[in-house]
Amino acid sequence: MTGPRGLRILIVLAAIMGADGVILASPNYLTSVTAQLKAAMDRCCGLLHCLALKGKYSAAVVTSGGGGCREVEDYMVAFLRHLGSWTVGSTGATAAELMKPADRARVLESAAGLGKTLVQAIRQQRTFPGQLADQNEFAARMKQVVQFRKDAWDYEYDYWKSRGWL
């Protein structure tokens, strides 16, 4: 049975799967994402096993009280890359930057630029050869696990077979 919470995550996962591009965004909570976003990421295990965002595009956005955006951006970018997507970049802003007019204009411009880069990458179906080693390394790990767990993970096994990856 799928309760209301199960239904909500299914709606989110369906939206992700139907999109050409995904932007993950979170405030910096103790050098990580919010518990709510982490819970949603944890429900993406099936998508990770299937590299379900292969061929799609993604980006990450972080806000913080005083800094440390980069670590959180990197964490989200690694997750998005493991899902198989091309990551076009990430950006972050501190509360101080958002409150000072001169800095605010710069960080908002950076965020807008990231959005444009994402749209262009989708339109041009850009590839990012520098990300291939990372993607391939994770895919090799998943391939091993999917084969090893083929009885329990029959959906994943069939998915990999149907794509000619096994």
Ligand SMILES: Cc1cc2nc3c(=O)[nH]c(=O)nc-3n(C[C@H](O)[C@H](O)[C@H](O)COP(=O)(O)O)c2cc1C
């Ligand atoms: C539980 C919690 C943990 C936080 N941890 C950090 C932190 O480690 N570093 C930091 O710079 N800001 C931290 N913040 C501040 C938030 O990142 C900041 O408030 C947020 O980016 C967005 O701003 P808002 O409060 O206007 O929504 C934390 C806030 C909360 C509530």
